[in-house]
Amino acid sequence: MTDSSKGEAALGYQGEETIFALASGVERAAIAVMRVSGKGSAALLEQLCGRLPSPRHASLRRLWRDAQTRETELDHAVVLWFPGPASYTGEDGFELHLHAGPAIIRAVSDVLVEQGARPAEPGEFTRRAVVNGRMDLLEAEGVADLVAAETEGQRRQALAQTDGALSRMYKGWADQLKQSLAWQEALIDFADEELPPEVEQALLSGMASLLAEMEQHVAEGQQGERIRGGMIFAIAGPPNAGKSSLLNWLAGRDAAIVSPVAGKTRDALEIVTTLAGIRVTFIDTAGLRETEDAIEAEGVRRALFHVKQADCVIQMFAADAPPQTVFPGAVLVGNKTDCGRVPESVEDVPVVAISLRTGDGLQALRAVLERRAEMLTASSSGMPLLTRARHAAGVREACEHLQAAMQQDWPEMRAEELRLAMRALGRLTGEVGVEDLLDAIFGQFCIGK
Ligand SMILES: Nc1nc2c(c(=O)[nH]1)N(C=O)[C@@H](CNc1ccc(C(=O)N[C@@H](CCC(=O)O)C(=O)O)cc1)CN2
Numbered sequence: 001m002t003d004s005s006k007g008e009a010a011l012g013y014q015g016e017e018t019i020f021a022l023a024s025g026v027e028r029a030a031i032a033v034m035r036v037s038g039k040g041s042a043a044l045l046e047q048l049c050g051r052l053p054s055p056r057h058a059s060l061r062r063l064w065r066d067a068q069t070r071e072t073e074l075d076h077a078v079v080l081w082f083p084g085p086a087s088y089t090g091e092d093g094f095e096l097h098l099h100a101g102p103a104i105i106r107a108v109s110d111v112l113v114e115q116g117a118r119p120a121e122p123g124e125f126t127r128r129a130v131v132n133g134r135m136d137l138l139e140a141e142g143v144a145d146l147v148a149a150e151t152e153g154q155r156r157q158a159l160a161q162t163d164g165a166l167s168r169m170y171k172g173w174a175d176q177l178k179q180s181l182a183w184q185e186a187l188i189d190f191a192d193e194e195l196p197p198e199v200e201q202a203l204l205s206g207m208a209s210l211l212a213e214m215e216q217h218v219a220e221g222q223q224g225e226r227i228r229g230g231m232i233f234a235i236a237g238p239p240n241a242g243k244s245s246l247l248n249w250l251a252g253r254d255a256a257i258v259s260p261v262a263g264k265t266r267d268a269l270e271i272v273t274t275l276a277g278i279r280v281t282f283i284d285t286a287g288l289r290e291t292e293d294a295i296e297a298e299g300v301r302r303a304l305f306h307v308k309q310a311d312c313v314i315q316m317f318a319a320d321a322p323p324q325t326v327f328p329g330a331v332l333v334g335n336k337t338d339c340g341r342v343p344e345s346v347e348d349v350p351v352v353a354i355s356l357r358t359g360d361g362l363q364a365l366r367a368v369l370e371r372r373a374e375m376l377t378a379s380s381s382g383m384p385l386l387t388r389a390r391h392a393a394g395v396r397e398a399c400e401h402l403q404a405a406m407q408q409d410w411p412e413m414r415a416e417e418l419r420l421a422m423r424a425l426g427r428l429t430g431e432v433g434v435e436d437l438l439d440a441i442f443g444q445f446c447i448g449k
C-alpha cells in the first residue's frame with residue numbers, strides 16, 4: 001500500500017499498491033460494484049466489515065468506517081472476498097456491492113484512500129491479470145472488446161477472443177516454428193553427416209504450409225476488424241434517385257432532408273444501425289453530377305471519397321435512369337418502381353428493385369444488405385479472425401520472416417529468421433517484449449476493468 005512499486009518495470013509489478021474503482025456502469029443504477037485489488041485488500045476488508053467472509057461467496061455485511069470500533073456505519077452491502085492467486089487479477093481482492101448513492105460511493109472511496117489505496121488507472125485490473133499470468137494480451141484485448149460490445153457480432157467475437165481462440169492459434173503457429181527451428185538446428189549440428197535430403201524437404205514444406213495458413217489469416221483480417229469496428233456502407237448515385245429517402249428508411253426516422261429539388265444533399269450524413277448483428281454506418285451522399293455550384297461540387301467530391309473508402313457501395317438510381325457504369329462490388333438499387341420499370345440487371349450486376357414510396361421490395365433489399373454484411377465479415381477459412389491492426393501487423397511480420405527463412409540458403413540465417421518469426425507471434429500474445437505495448441493497450445480500457 002506504499003508507493004514503493006512506482007517506476008518498477010511493468011512486468012515486475014506485483015500489486016504492492018492497492019487499487020480501487022467502480023466496476024459498474026456510471027449511469028444512475030441501484031447497485032454500484034466497488035472493486036479492490038492488491039496486497040492491502042485483506043486488511044482493508046477487515047476494517048470495513050470485520051472478519052473476512054468465506055472466499056468467493058456472497059455475504060451480506062454492514063460496512064463501517066472502522067468495523068472494530070463500529071465507528072460510522074456506511075452501508076449494508078453484499079461483499080465478495082477473492083483471495084489470490086485464484087482471483088481475476090491474481091492478487092487478493094474484494095468487491096463491495098453497494099447501494100449506488102453517490103454519498104455511499106464517496107464515503108467508501110474516502111475510507112479506501114485514507115487507508116492507502118488509490119484509484120485505479122484505466123484497464124489496471126486487467127493489466128495486473130496479464131502481468132500475473134492470469135490471461136495473455138490477446139485475451140485482455142478481448143475483455144476490453146467484450147465490455148464495449150454493442151452488437152451480436154462484436155459480442156461473439158470478443159467472447160471467443162477472451163476465451164483464447166486467437167491465442168491458441170498463434171501459440172500453435174509459434175510451436176510449429178519452434179519445431180522447424182529444432183529441425184533446422186539439427187541440420188546445422190549434423191551438417192557433416194549427410195542427413196537424408198528428405199529432412200530438409202520436410203522442413204521446407206512444413207514452413208510453406210504454415211506460411212500459407214498465416215497469409216490467409218492476414219488476407220481475411222479485414223473481416224474481423226469490420227466486426228469489431230463496424231462497417232461503412234455508402235449510398236451513392238445521381239440526384240433525386242432517393243438516396244436520402246433510403247437513409248431515412250434505414251434509420252427509421254427522418255434523419256435526412258428529402259425533396260423533389262435535385263442536389264439537396266451536400267454534406268454527407270451518417271446513421272448507425274445493426275445489420276445481421278454487425279454494426280453498419282450508412283452514409284448518405286450528395287447526388288453525383290456535373291455542377292457549377294461550388295458547394296455542391298464539394299459535396300460531389302466528398303461523395304466520391306466515401307464511395308472509395310466504403311466497405312460497400314449502395315448504388316442507387318431512379319427507375320427511368322439506370323446507370324451507365326457500376327461501381328466495383330456495388331449493390332445496385334433501382335428505386336421508384338411505382339413510376340416505371342427497373343431493369344433486372346446492369347452490366348450483369350443484378351438490380352434490387354424498390355419503391356421507397358410504396359414499400360415495394362424493401363424487405364428484399366434488407367435481406368440483400370444483411371447477406372452483404374455477413375459476407376464482408378465471414379471467415380472463409382474457419383480460422384478465428386484477427387480483430388486489430390496490431391494483430392495484422394504482427395502476423396504479417398511473422399510471415400515476412402518465415403518467407404525470408406524459406407529463401408535463405410545459409411542455415412544460420414534461416415534459423416535466425418525462424419526465431420524472428422516466433423518473436424513476432426510472441427509479441428501478439430504478450431509472451432515477449434511487450435513492456436512498450438502495455439501502456440498503449442491498457443490506456444484504452446475503461447476504468448474498473
Ligand atoms: N461481480 C463480478 N462479476 C463479474 C466479474 C467480476 O470480476 N466480478 N468479471 C470480471 O471480469 C466477469 C467474470 N469473470 C471473472 C473471471 C475470473 C474470476 C475469478 O475470480 N477467477 C478465479 C476463481 C475461479 C473460480 O472460483 O472458479 C480464478 O480464475 O482463479 C472472476 C470473474 C464478469 N462478471
Ligand SMILES: Nc1nc2c(ncn2[C@@H]2O[C@H](COP(=O)(O)OP(=O)(O)OP(=O)(O)O)[C@@H](O)[C@H]2O)c(=O)[nH]1
Nearest residue numbers: 239240241242243244245260263264265287356357
Ligand atoms: N414516386 C416516388 N418518389 C420517390 C421515391 N423515393 C423517393 N422519392 C421522391 O424523390 C425525390 C428525391 O428523393 P431524395 O431521397 O431526396 O433523393 P436523393 O437521391 O437524396 O437526392 P439528392 O440529395 O438531391 O441527391 C423526393 O421528392 C422523394 O419524395 C419512390 O420510390 N417513388
Ligand SMILES: [Mg+2]
Nearest residue numbers: 243244264265
Ligand atoms: Mg439526398
